[in-house]
Amino acid sequence: MSDVKNILLVGVGGQGTILVGKILSTGLMDAGYDVKMSEVHGMAQRGGSVSNQVRYGKKVYSPIIDKGQADILVSFETMEALRWLEYLSPKGKAVVNDYRIPSAPILMGKNDYPEGVLEIIKSKVPTTVIKAAEVAKEVGNGRTMNIVLFGALVKGMKLTDINWEEAIRQNVKTGMADINIKAFNAGLALVD
Amino acid sequence: MKKLLTGNEAVALGALEAGISYASAYPGTPSTEILENLAEYKDEVIAEWAPNEKVAFECVIGASVAGARTLFAAKMVGVNVAADPLFSFAYSGVNGGMMLVSADDPGLHSSQNEQDNRNYAKFAKIAMLEPANSQECKDMVKTAMEISEKFDTPILFRMTTRVCHSKSLVEIGEAVKPTKKPYVKNLQKYDLVPANARHLHVKVEERLKKLEAFSNETELNYIEWNNKKVGVIAAGVAYQYAKEVFGENASYLKIGFSYPLPMAKIKAFAAEVETLYVVEELEPFMEEQIKAAGIHCIGKEKITNIWELTPDIVGKALLGETRPVIDYDLSVVPNRPPTLCAGCPHRGFFYELAKLKNVMITGDIGCYSLGGSDPLNAKDSTIDMGASISMGHGAQKIFNRFNENMRTISTIGDSTFFHTGINSLMHVVYNRSNTITCILDNRITGMTGHQENPGSGFTLQGMPTTIIEIEPLVKALGIKHVRTVNPLNLKELKEAFTWALELDEPSVIITRWPCVLKKQSEADKKEFGNYFGKCVVETDKCIGCKACIKTGCPALQFNKGTKKVKIDESQCVGCEVCKQVCPVKAIKRVGE
Numbered sequence: 019m020s021d022v023k024n025i026l027l028v029g030v031g032g033q034g035t036i037l038v039g040k041i042l043s044t045g046l047m048d049a050g051y052d053v054k055m056s057e058v059h060g061m062a063q064r065g066g067s068v069s070n071q072v073r074y075g076k077k078v079y080s081p082i083i084d085k086g087q088a089d090i091l092v093s094f095e096t097m098e099a100l101r102w103l104e105y106l107s108p109k110g111k112a113v114v115n116d117y118r119i120p121s122a123p124i125l126m127g128k129n130d131y132p133e134g135v136l137e138i139i140k141s142k143v144p145t146t147v148i149k150a151a152e153v154a155k156e157v158g159n160g161r162t163m164n165i166v167l168f169g170a171l172v173k174g175m176k177l178t179d180i181n182w183e184e185a186i187r188q189n190v191k192t193g194m195a196d197i198n199i200k201a202f203n204a205g206l207a208l209v210d
Numbered sequence: 211m212k213k214l215l216t217g218n219e220a221v222a223l224g225a226l227e228a229g230i231s232y233a234s235a236y237p238g239t240p241s242t243e244i245l246e247n248l249a250e251y252k253d254e255v256i257a258e259w260a261p262n263e264k265v266a267f268e269c270v271i272g273a274s275v276a277g278a279r280t281l282f283a284a285k286m287v288g289v290n291v292a293a294d295p296l297f298s299f300a301y302s303g304v305n306g307g308m309m310l311v312s313a314d315d316p317g318l319h320s321s322q323n324e325q326d327n328r329n330y331a332k333f334a335k336i337a338m339l340e341p342a343n344s345q346e347c348k349d350m351v352k353t354a355m356e357i358s359e360k361f362d363t364p365i366l367f368r369m370t371t372r373v374c375h376s377k378s379l380v381e382i383g384e385a386v387k388p389t390k391k392p393y394v395k396n397l398q399k400y401d402l403v404p405a406n407a408r409h410l411h412v413k414v415e416e417r418l419k420k421l422e423a424f425s426n427e428t429e430l431n432y433i434e435w436n437n438k439k440v441g442v443i444a445a446g447v448a449y450q451y452a453k454e455v456f457g458e459n460a461s462y463l464k465i466g467f468s469y470p471l472p473m474a475k476i477k478a479f480a481a482e483v484e485t486l487y488v489v490e491e492l493e494p495f496m497e498e499q500i501k502a503a504g505i506h507c508i509g510k511e512k513i514t515n516i517w518e519l520t521p522d523i524v525g526k527a528l529l530g531e532t533r534p535v536i537d538y539d540l541s542v543v544p545n546r547p548p549t550l551c552a553g554c555p556h557r558g559f560f561y562e563l564a565k566l567k568n569v570m571i572t573g574d575i576g577c578y579s580l581g582g583s584d585p586l587n588a589k590d591s592t593i594d595m596g597a598s599i600s601m602g603h604g605a606q607k608i609f610n611r612f613n614e615n616m617r618t619i620s621t622i623g624d625s626t627f628f629h630t631g632i633n634s635l636m637h638v639v640y641n642r643s644n645t646i647t648c649i650l651d652n653r654i655t656g657m658t659g660h661q662e663n664p665g666s667g668f669t670l671q672g673m674p675t676t677i678i679e680i681e682p683l684v685k686a687l688g689i690k691h692v693r694t695v696n697p698l699n700l701k702e703l704k705e706a707f708t709w710a711l712e713l714d715e716p717s718v719i720i721t722r723w724p725c726v727l728k729k730q731s732e733a734d735k736k737e738f739g740n741y742f743g744k745c746v747v748e749t750d751k752c753i754g755c756k757a758c759i760k761t762g763c764p765a766l767q768f769n770k771g772t773k774k775v776k777i778d779e780s781q782c783v784g785c786e787v788c789k790q791v792c793p794v795k796a797i798k799r800v801g802e
Contacts, residue, residue: 047214054376065546079453080453081376081450084522104536122584123547124544125767130770138538
């Protein structure tokens with residue numbers, strides 16, 4: 019019944035999902051959409067799993083995305099994609115960063131980092147796997163990994179008509195705008 | 211102009227546009243950013259962190275009585291701390307308008323219980339507003355001030371995590387220059403001795419009647435007519451969820467002014483619809499009142515009162531609808547629990563603490579509650595702010611009385627000690643127990659994201675201020691045995707524990723080292739120097755014993771294949787706790 023689209027950004031505290039959520043919602047707002055974005059602050063900054071939910075359309079009510087509802091899942095870390103896969107619609111698609119951050123039980127040797135994560139996801143939904151850390155390094159700044167993923171997201175959601183350069187400039191420090199725009203374009207080019 | 215704002219940012223902006231000139235709070239998720247944002251408006255608003263919510267609330271009462279428009283904000287459990295002045299201020303009423311923001315946390319994202327603070331409005335007999343998005347957050351602040359002053363009542367401004375931390379579009383208005391009402395001495399109103407308070411109770415009951423009449427008239431409670439087969443009554447974010455589920459297929463009575471409820475309007479709405487649902491998160495606050503008024507409705511018999519509500523929970527409960535999901539085995543994904551950061555000064559402390567035998571470790575609220583997690587496991591309890599010290603005392607008294615060989619060790623942060631720990635420590639001294647109180651002074655309020663506190667040297671609005679030093683403070687309380695140690699030095703910690711355990715009187719161990727994420731002040735730089743560096747494992751020396759892994763540092767990874775440990779250089783800050791733990795000296799500081 020609703021034209022509302024749902025974007026779910028997930029990762030590990032400190033990976034920059036919140037900045038991407040900000041840029042994304044700025045651009046969507048400027049493009050005339052009603053936008054709601056939800057994130058949970060607090061203990062997440064101590065290395066926990068984090069999510070950032072962006073919903074946009076003509077009129078958005080709920081600020082949160084339910085299980086099976088996301089149109090796209092963008093995971094900044096590999097196994098987080100699997101943790102949050104239940105929130106993706108069976109008709110949705112995934113963009114997954116091939117980038118591992120072991121969690122505490124793995125660091126302690128209690129669990130192994132799960133193998134075959136990408137294969138499981140690929141067997142369920144159309145999936146784009148990106149080595150965003152490498153792309154960001156090629157662009158010239160490893161810390162723009164999140165913006166590379168953002169570029170891939172924009173292409174994946176067919177949102178390329180929006181003026182993203184402006185949205186990026188509004189949300190990053192002046193000196194960092196150009197390198198982030200470069201990272202964004204590199205991310206765009208990664209998705210067909 | 212429209213902006214995308216969180217509910218908390220919108221409340222701060224609303225305060226600016228409503229002429230609020232005084233605000234006070236103690237940080238607490240999900241309420242913290244309200245004061246942080248208000249603090250930016252230095253010319254218009256005095257915004258202060260108080261040591262605890264009771265103090266904050268009383269400061270706000272003073273400012274209101276003096277004639278200013280005022281705001282208090284707390285997370286839901288913080289309102290408990292302020293409940294004493296709240297119930298009495300509900301009697302006296304206001305001079306300048308007053309609102310108390312209760313930021314509830316359904317789902318316990320970062321809280322110790324799931325209480326529904328709407329009950330405070332009914333309990334204290336004051337008016338309540340419930341915004342459902344950021345625009346309403348902003349607009350309702352102004353409304354709150356008008357209602358507060360018109361009806362002479364504090365306003366409970368009830369938000370929830372999803373209202374506080376979700377962003378939605380807000381139309382920006384004009385800031386107004388705050389003004390103040392004249393202060394008029396009025397003992398009958400503000401002096402709550404029994405002779406006055408007795409009469410004030412009569413006024414409170416009259417006020418409730420007037421507020422109910424207002425509730426029935428105000429557009430804050432409005433009806434959206436659609437299909438009349440289903441009628442939904444909802445407030446706050448639950449209204450958004452109901453809209454998400456029913457869309458145009460139901461009629462709505464949207465409640466913005468939620469206490470006293472608009473019972474006449476509800477009655478009229480109920481009469482028009484075939485089935486009436488009350489969609490509420492947590493407790494049946496509205497449902498019970500509606501049923502008590504003799505109106506049939508369906509609520510908690512279908513919708514759970516446990517954890518956070520979502521549109522799908524509502525849809526499944528009321529329409530039997532379920533959404534298809536991808537089928538896979540989620541159990542293969544290891545947990546990702548929050549951990550103490552690499553270089554956290556609490557790590558070494560808990561590592562040494564965990565070695566002690568025959569101790570009960572009472573914890574408190576803050577990052578250091580993570581000291582109870584694997585692999586440190588050095589905690590027996592967390593109840594509420596300040597409880598570590600007083601609980602420790604009670605337990606110690608009983609262990610001593612029943613001749614059990616047990617000692618209690620209370621662990622509490624600097625900000626939490628200032629919050630309510632001081633009173634508890636006074637009790638320990640006064641009532642002569644031999645507890646060991648450990649004050650983990652990391653020079654800032656950590657967990658909520660680095661707020662200043664009475665020990666940090668700065669106010670919320672950035673003014674340098676007197677640092678309240680913990681060591682002389684606890685001595686002044688009567689603690690004779692005090693040691694301040696460096697928590698990065700395990701030997702110092704161990705010696706301090708041994709020293710304290712031998713004492714038959716109360717002692718305090720202060721661990722003093724800044725939070726690794728703290729932006730260091732000039733005083734910090736002077737005191738602690740630039741200690742940052744990197745450690746590395748000399749792989750040939752590493753015997754794979756995992757001793758360092760037991761510190762739980764996220765920069766250390768054990769490789770099961772090579773049976774060696776590696777340090778992630780991007781995370782390591784060179785705290786050297788792992789270096790001290792290694793039995794074969796395989797870890798060294800880079801450059802040494």
